[in-house]
Amino acid sequence: MATWTNGKTETSAAKANYCDERIDLLADYYGALIDSGKIRAAGFLLGRNGKVFANRAAGKHEYTDDSGPAKPDAIKRMASITKVFTATAAMKLVEDGKLWLEQPVKSIIKEFDTPMHGEINLQHLLTHTSGLPADGGYFCEPYPIDWFDHINKKDWIKRLLSGPLQAKPGSQWNYSTLGFAVVGELITRVSGMPMEDYIEQNIFKPLGMTRSFFNPPEALKKEITTTEKWEADDIAGNGRKRSYSLGGFGAFASLPDLFRFAQCYLNGGTLDGVRILGRKTVEAMTRNQLDGVPSFHWSKNCINYRQGLGWGFFCDGPTVSPECYNHEGWGWCSLFIDPKESFVFASYMNTHEEWDPDVMVKPRTIAFSGIN
Numbered sequence: 001m002a003t004w005t006n007g008k009t010e011t012s013a014a015k016a017n018y019c020d021e022r023i024d025l026l027a028d029y030y031g032a033l034i035d036s037g038k039i040r041a042a043g044f045l046l047g048r049n050g051k052v053f054a055n056r057a058a059g060k061h062e063y064t065d066d067s068g069p070a071k072p073d074a075i076k077r078m079a080s081i082t083k084v085f086t087a088t089a090a091m092k093l094v095e096d097g098k099l100w101l102e103q104p105v106k107s108i109i110k111e112f113d114t115p116m117h118g119e120i121n122l123q124h125l126l127t128h129t130s131g132l133p134a135d136g137g138y139f140c141e142p143y144p145i146d147w148f149d150h151i152n153k154k155d156w157i158k159r160l161l162s163g164p165l166q167a168k169p170g171s172q173w174n175y176s177t178l179g180f181a182v183v184g185e186l187i188t189r190v191s192g193m194p195m196e197d198y199i200e201q202n203i204f205k206p207l208g209m210t211r212s213f214f215n216p217p218e219a220l221k222k223e224i225t226t227t228e229k230w231e232a233d234d235i236a237g238n239g240r241k242r243s244y245s246l247g248g249f250g251a252f253a254s255l256p257d258l259f260r261f262a263q264c265y266l267n268g269g270t271l272d273g274v275r276i277l278g279r280k281t282v283e284a285m286t287r288n289q290l291d292g293v294p295s296f297h298w299s300k301n302c303i304n305y306r307q308g309l310g311w312g313f314f315c316d317g318p319t320v321s322p323e324c325y326n327h328e329g330w331g332w333c334s335l336f337i338d339p340k341e342s343f344v345f346a347s348y349m350n351t352h353e354e355w356d357p358d359v360m361v362k363p364r365t366i367a368f369s370g371i372n
Contacts, residue, residue: 002031007045007055007072008256013370016048022370023054029366033349034059039359040227040350041070045255046367047344050263055255059350063226073254074225075211076348079329081258082251083180087126087310089187089199091281094122098190101126101309105182108189111157119169122186125179126309127289131165132182134174140299147178148244156244157185173295173305177248184247195247206274207264209257214250224252227331227350249329258346262337266344285309286325286339298355319365332359341371 004027013020023046030042041059045052057070078085093099101123106112112120124130136144151159160178167174184195191198196214204212216224216235226232233239253261260271265286269277277285288306295305306313311325320326321340328334332355333348345367349359 002034002058003069004031004056004058005069005072007057009053009055010051011053013053016046016051016053017372018046018048018053019370019372022366023056026363026366026370027056027058029363030349031058033359038351038353038356041225042347042349043070043072043074043076043255044345044347044363044367045072045259046370047259047263048371049342050266052256052259061225063228063232070225070350071223073211073223073256074348075216075220075223075252075254076225076333077231077329077331078251078253078333079249079331080177081253081327081329081333081335082247082249083177084310084327084335085199085203085251085261086180086183086187086195086247087285088203088277089191089195090122090126090183091277091285091309092202093187093190095278095281099186105186108186109157109182111161114161116165117161121169122183123289123309124169125176125183125186127307128173128175128179129167129170129290129293129307130176130179130182131167131169131172131174132160132176132179133163133166135177138175138298139296148242151178152240152243154243157182160244171293173290173293173297173302173307175297180248181245182247184245187247188245195245196250199251203261203276204257206276207257207260207271209253209260212251212253212257212261214246214252216252225348225350227352255346255348258335259344262335262344262346265337266339266342286311286323286337288313319368328360330355334360334364336364336368338368343368343371 033039043057046054055072057072059070060067061070102121105120106118120130187195264271268279269282290307295302321338323340324338326336336345
């Protein structure tokens with residue numbers, strides 16, 4: 001039977017106008033997934049009106065059977081949630097006049113200066129409409145290409161651009177982590193420092209996200225929760241060396257840190273007196289930027305897809321407010337921000353199985369059902 005550890009909270013469910021019974025139901029649901037062996041561990045955080053009222057974790061902290069218990073403030077590989085950190089960094093540079101949304105990528109990265117790639121701009125990259133290759137498996141193909149293995153050379157940008165575009169820029173939404181690798185490269189070239197350093201210095205540190213980083217410091221490596229041995233090897237520095245930018249999937253963070261990041265957005269770009277973005281920039285990033293753009297979306301065949309700048313809106317079922325924006329990460333983790341309800345739901349589940357509604361959709365539905 002899964003045993004839960006409670007983390008730091010700042011208020012009660014009652015004061016947050018949230019049904020306390022739904023917290024226990026959410027814990028029981030995750031606990032059943034752990035007991036069945038479907039996931040190895042789970043953690044979740046619920047916050048409303050700027051205060052955390054639930055923060056729990058259960059299961060094993062590491063991949064080994066003799067591991068200690070999962071921790072509510074465990075550091076987790078964020079996978080694709082990294083994209084919203086990268087988008088935030090890019091938009092800071094837009095605010096500072098160093099980039100603009102319709103700026104052609106070819107003006108900074110010469111490999112894009114071709115008749116095929118010359119139209120691709122920053123906004124295309126941030127909205128997954130660049131036409132660059134979608135992630136392997138996106139089209140439900142039986143034998144997906146491991147694009148990151150293919151491009152993992154010094155000339156990774158040329159390798160990324162090999163072959164035709166999958167669509168004319170701006171015409172289709174195709175989920176592309178490669179596109180965010182390019183955004184990361186733009187950040188590096190425009191800011192004059194590695195993208196990872198720029199995000200840590202201009203987002204993580206100012207927001208007090210003390211357990212968030214790209215390169216794990218030695219003192220915190222044991223605080224990172226793992227699901228398989230390759231993760232531990234990678235954290236120890238024995239994994240695959242990467243030549244490409246990590247703008248699409250390279251960050252680590254804890255659930256309390258995700259809450260601080262989310263609250264900054266709910267506050268219009270500031271937290272504890274620190275400004276990360278302007279309010280109008282936040283509003284632009286968190287509203288739909290597409291008009292009449294279709295999406296295959298892993299066979300869902302959406303006719304008019306909605307996408308912000310980095311942030312997504314797609315949810316399975318009408319369980320959140322229309323204004324709610326979100327992102328998920330493989331392995332798995334999620335962050336949902338509902339400005340109408342001033343509500344944040346952050347979670348992680350340790351499993352490397354394919355995306356599963358039992359793991360990713362049903363818990364979110366339970367979490368949002370407690371809002372009074």
